[in-house]
Amino acid sequence: MRSSGLEGRLVLVTGASGGIGRAVAEAFLAEGARVVATDVDISRLSPSDRLHPMALDVADSAATEALVAEVEKRLGPIHAGISVAGILATGLVTQMSDADWRRVFAVNVDGVFHLGRALGRRMAPRGEGVIVVVSSNAAGVPRHAMAAYAASKAAATMFTRCLGLELAPHGIRCNIVAPGSTLTPMQTGMWAGPEGAAAVIAGSPQTFKAGIPLGKLATPQDVADAVVFLASDRAGHITMADLYVDGGATLRG
Numbered sequence: 001m002r003s004s005g006l007e008g009r010l011v012l013v014t015g016a017s018g019g020i021g022r023a024v025a026e027a028f029l030a031e032g033a034r035v036v037a038t039d040v041d042i043s044r045l046s047p048s049d050r051l052h053p054m055a056l057d058v059a060d061s062a063a064t065e066a067l068v069a070e071v072e073k074r075l076g077p078i079h080a081g082i083s084v085a086g087i088l089a090t091g092l093v094t095q096m097s098d099a100d101w102r103r104v105f106a107v108n109v110d111g112v113f114h115l116g117r118a119l120g121r122r123m124a125p126r127g128e129g130v131i132v133v134v135s136s137n138a139a140g141v142p143r144h145a146m147a148a149y150a151a152s153k154a155a156a157t158m159f160t161r162c163l164g165l166e167l168a169p170h171g172i173r174c175n176i177v178a179p180g181s182t183l184t185p186m187q188t189g190m191w192a193g194p195e196g197a198a199a200v201i202a203g204s205p206q207t208f209k210a211g212i213p214l215g216k217l218a219t220p221q222d223v224a225d226a227v228v229f230l231a232s233d234r235a236g237h238i239t240m241a242d243l244y245v246d247g248g249a250t251l252r253g
Contacts, residue, residue, distance in 0.1 A: 002234060003233065004228065004232035004233060004234060005232055005233030005234075006028060006032060006033045006080075006228070006231065006232055006233075007031065008032060008033070008034065009033045009080065010035075010071075010075055010076055010077065010078050010080075011033045011034065011079060011081075011082065011231070012035075012036040012038065012068070012071060012078050012080070012081045012082065012115075012119075013028070013035060013037050013038065013082045014038050014039070014056065014058050014082070014083050014084055014085040014111065015039055015058075015086060015134075016035075016037035016038060016045065016053075016084065017037075017039035017040075017041055017043075017044050017045060018039075018044065018184070019182075019186060019220055020084055020134060020182060020184060020223045020224065021037075021084035021085065021134075022037075023219075023220030023221050023223065023224040024082055024084055024220075024223070024224045024227050024228075025037045026224070027221070027227070027228045028080075028082075028228060028231075029051060031228060031232075033050070033079075033080075034050045034051075034052070035050060035051050035052065036053075036054055036071050036078075037051060037052065037053045037054070038053070038054050038056035038058075038067065038085075039055070039056065039085065040056070041055075042054065052071075052075065054067060054070075058083070058085045058107060058110075058111030058112075058114055058115060059106040059107050059110055059111055060114075061110070064111075064114040064115055064118055065114070065118050068115070068118040068122065069118075072122060077126060077128075078119060078122070078123075078129070079128070079129060080129065080130040080131070080231040081115055081116070081129075081130075081131050081132075082131075082132045082133075082134070082227060082231065083111065083112045083115050083116070083131075083132070083133045083134065084134045085107060085111050086108050086111075086134070086136075086153075086186075087104055087107045087108065088104070088146075088149050088186050089101075089103065089104045089148050089149065090146055090149070091145055091148075092147075093147045096147070096148060100148065101148050104148040104149060104152050105148070105151075105152050105155070108149070108152035108153060108155075108156055109152050109156050109159070112133055112156045112159060112160065113159060116131055116159065116160070116174075119131055120163060120166070120172070123167065123170065123172050124167060124170040124172065127170050127171045127172075129172045129173075130172065130174075130175075130230070130231045131160070131163065131164075131167075131172065131173070131174040131175075132174075132175050132176070132177060133156055133157070133159075133174075133175075133176050133177070134176075134177050134179065134223065134227065135153045135156050135157045135160070135176045135177065135178045135242070136149070136150070136153040136179060136180075137178045137179065137180045137244050137246040137249060137250045138150040139156070139157045139178060140154070140157075140242075140244075140252065141250050142208075143209070144207035144208060144209065145207070153178075156176075157176050157242060160175070160176050160240075161174070161176070161242070164239045165240060168239055168240075173230075173235070173236075173238065173239040174239060174240060175230040175239060175240065175241045175242075175243065176241065176243065177223060177226045177227050177230065177243050178243065178244045178245065178246070179218055179222075179223045179246060180212065180218060180244070180245065180247060180249040180250065181200045181212065181246070181249065182218040182219065182220060182223060183197075183217050183218070183219055183220065184220060187200075187217070197217055200212070200217065201215055201216065201217065210249055210250070210251065211249070212247040212248065212249045213247060213248035213249070213251075214247035215247075216247060217247075218245055218246065218247060222245055223245050226243055226245050230243065
């Protein structure tokens with residue numbers, strides 16, 4: 001099988017302390033990459049010769065720019081940047097506060113912009129690099145009581161495609177992975193009881209939410225595998241793609 005081309009490469013992952021972000025960081029390590037794992041709280045990440053935890057709030061523009069500059073100075077050029085950091089706020093639009101709306105957009109949209117801009121500025125002159133953004137299938141289908149999250153993910157998705165269009169002439173690929181319901185604390189935190197998984201798989205006609213045709217939730221590893229593929233040499237002619245990893249829940253690819 002053709003090599004992924006990731007061995008020895010430097011990869012930066014945001015939101016890497018848990019859930020999908022941690023699975024993504026571990027998947028790149030398994031490919032032989034060196035990983036800078038960032039999150040607001042990095043206490044659960046143990047440094048090693050190939051894993052470099054660094055604290056970062058992606059909502060902070062200056063901090064993101066400074067961290068990317070520091071990483072490139074200390075560890076070398078970043079080959080792939082993976083935006084995973086994200087937060088969720090649920091509730092009806094008519095009951096949502098300005099603060100909750102802005103908080104979701106600060107991380108889910110501004111954070112993706114801050115990292116994409118910082119990496120694009122450095123990758124373009126080199127003519128080499130990959131950016132992958134973990135969005136959500138909620139970016140492509142309306143969700144009841146999830147307007148802020150869905151809107152933020154739709155914005156992050158379109159931003160990434162526009163960034164991909166701008167950077168394509170420099171040989172840089174930008175792609176999106178859109179997970180559906182995935183076994184993470186973000187998902188289980190929305191469950192009311194032990195039947196939560198079964199309810200998600202079955203769907204909810206009352207809130208116009210389809211079930212999952214494959215009959216199971218995704219695991220963080222399922223999502224990480226898709227991210228690694230899009231960052232690898234095996235996806236060398238794929239850019240501006242939006243890959244849904246949701247078991248068919250949105251009835252689209």
